[in-house]
Amino acid sequence: MRPNRLRALLNANQPTIGTHLLSTWPTLVELIGDAGNYDYVELTAEYSPFTMHDLDNIGRALELKNLGGMIKVEQTQWTHQAMRAIGSGFQSILFADVRTVADAEACIAAVRAETPGTGGRLGVGMRRDVGTVREGGSPAYVEALNEVVIAIMVEKRECVEDLDAILSIKGIDMVQFGASDYSMSLGLTGQRKHPDVVKAERKTIETALKMGLHPRVELADISLAAPYIEMGVKHFCIGWDVRILYDWWRINGEGMRGMLTGSAPAAAGKKTASTY
Numbered sequence: 001m002r003p004n005r006l007r008a009l010l011n012a013n014q015p016t017i018g019t020h021l022l023s024t025w026p027t028l029v030e031l032i033g034d035a036g037n038y039d040y041v042e043l044t045a046e047y048s049p050f051t052m053h054d055l056d057n058i059g060r061a062l063e064l065k066n067l068g069g070m071i072k073v074e075q076t077q078w079t080h081q082a083m084r085a086i087g088s089g090f091q092s093i094l095f096a097d098v099r100t101v102a103d104a105e106a107c108i109a110a111v112r113a114e115t116p117g118t119g120g121r122l123g124v125g126m127r128r129d130v131g132t133v134r135e136g137g138s139p140a141y142v143e144a145l146n147e148v149v150i151a152i153m154v155e156k157r158e159c160v161e162d163l164d165a166i167l168s169i170k171g172i173d174m175v176q177f178g179a180s181d182y183s184m185s186l187g188l189t190g191q192r193k194h195p196d197v198v199k200a201e202r203k204t205i206e207t208a209l210k211m212g213l214h215p216r217v218e219l220a221d222i223s224l225a226a227p228y229i230e231m232g233v234k235h236f237c238i239g240w241d242v243r244i245l246y247d248w249w250r251i252n253g254e255g256m257r258g259m260l261t262g263s264a265p266a267a268a269g270k271k272t273a274s275t276y
Contacts (some may be wrong), residue, residue: 001129001130001135001140001141001143001144002063002089002091002129002144004068004091004092004144004147004148004149005039005040005066005067005068005091006039006040006068006070006091006092006149007091007092007147007148007149009039010149010173010174010214013234014234015234015235015236016039016040016216016234016235016236017037017038017039017235017236017237017238018038018039018040018041018042018068018070018235018236018237018238019032019038019041019042019237019238019239019240020041020042020043020044020218020237020239020240020241021041021042021043021044021048021240021241022043022044022047022048022240022241022242023048023241023242024043024048024049024050024051024054024057024058026057026058026060026061027061028241029041029058029061029062029065029067030061030064030065032065032067033061033064033065033066033067034065038067039067039068040067040068040069040070040092041058041062041067041068041069041070042070042071042072042094042237043055043058043069043070043071043072043085043090044072044240045071045072045073045074045081045085046072046073046074046096052084052088055071055084055085055088055089055090056088056089056128058088058089058090059088059089059090059128059129060089060128062089062090063089068091068092068149069085069089069090069091069092070090070091070092070093070094070149070151071085071090071092071093071094072094072095072096072153073085073093073094073095073096074096074097075096075097075103078095078106078107078110079106079109079110079121082095082107082110082111083110083122083125084127086111086122086127086129086145086148087125087127087128087129088127088128088129089128089129091144091147091148091149092148092149092150092151092174093107093110093111093148093149093150093151094151094152094153094174094176095107095110095150095151095152095153096153096155096178097153097155097156097181098152098153098154098155098156098159098166099156099158099159100158100159100162100166101162101165101166101169103166104152104166104169104172105119105169107150107152108120108150108169108170108171108172109121110122111145111148111150111171112145112146112148112171113141113142113145113146115142118145118146119171120145122145124136124137124141129141129144149173149174150171150172150173150174151172151173151174151175151176151216152166152172152174152175152176153176153177153178153181154175154176154177154178154182154200154204155177155178155179155180155181155182155185156181156182156185157182157185157186158185160182160200160203160204163203163204163207164207164211167207167208167211167213168211172213173213173214174213174214174215174216174235175204175205175208175213175214175215175216176215176216176217176218177200177201177204177205177215177217179192179193179197179201180192182197182200182201183197202231205217205228205231205232205233206231209231209232214234214235215232215233215235216233216235216236216237217233217235217236217237218236218237218238219236219237219238219239220238220239220240220243222236222238
């Protein structure tokens, strides 16, 4: 079984850096590995079209470059997508749309082996993670499932209201606040910097740290990282492939158009979005 790089870093209380992909082209995973500095790649599958073959191919690229793999899954697919992603070689699952203690327990069950004391529901499979036929059903397989990093999105009003109880559940490792969904759940759609949203984000980070968990922050602009680092955050996932491409095309396209027409490159000075 392949060592879990993200788990090892968390256990050593070391900082981690990831980046997001919505594209399923494995070559992008290889380029991220070649760039250095990244510990894992998050496939943001909640928003991306993909097939089971894509998961296997990404799993191969992750192994080739010794990168961890995280997948973000939506609420109706927690069990199926977590199982298939782990089987393809992903070693961390980010669960979206958690609202209640029961939801969090279901997320943990979707990852752990169905063996006494784990609360898991996963059985034996013939997938890439076990070499298809080599280690399925072995003690090493059960241990690998126990090592899968479980991250949850704190992005719903109910989750924030019952945060202490949810984060007390054994098995959660990382916590990610989602300002966009949370603001919408309060009826403040699009107001990610509203005082109530900012307060909930701080509560999430402080509660996670108090309970010995690892808060993670997503950023498109790393210049905004300093306040989070001061709060004690060590884990960041930076950049989205689609945002990077869009910003480059917008800024440079407008700049080139301005050079050809004699107008000012209006987009050149615009800032990009800081978070999703």
